[in-house]
Amino acid sequence: MSALPPCPNCNSEYTYEDGALLICPECAHEWSADTASATDAPVIKDSNGNPLADGDTVTVIKDLKIKGSSSVVKRGTKVKNIRLVDGDHDIDCRIDGIGQMGLKSEFVKKA
Numbered sequence: 001m002s003a004l005p006p007c008p009n010c011n012s013e014y015t016y017e018d019g020a021l022l023i024c025p026e027c028a029h030e031w032s033a034d035t036a037s038a039t040d041a042p043v044i045k046d047s048n049g050n051p052l053a054d055g056d057t058v059t060v061i062k063d064l065k066i067k068g069s070s071s072v073v074k075r076g077t078k079v080k081n082i083r084l085v086d087g088d089h090d091i092d093c094r095i096d097g098i099g100q101m102g103l104k105s106e107f108v109k110k111a
Helices: 033-037
Strands: 016-018 021-023 030-032 058-060 091-095 099-103 108-110
Antiparallel strands (some): 021 030, 091 099
């Protein structure tokens, strides 16, 4: 058969090319061949839109209450050597005085 990817809608293997588009004859879904080959992981961005990477240093932009504790991560706290993960909280890190923690990328900015 061909080396074309299956349909992202119905997983049909009978896709064909029509110019720059790939078309599924079973569900009539059309998509660009460029988007089919781009299977990169989603880019995680900080509150200002800067892309984050493993090992970056970030700064917390607002006071964050910690559930189940009376502690607070203060605004301006620098967090070094972050690790990006999948899930609700995008960042795993260790904060001095608090310990291991998960942060959302919308509450940090790249330092």
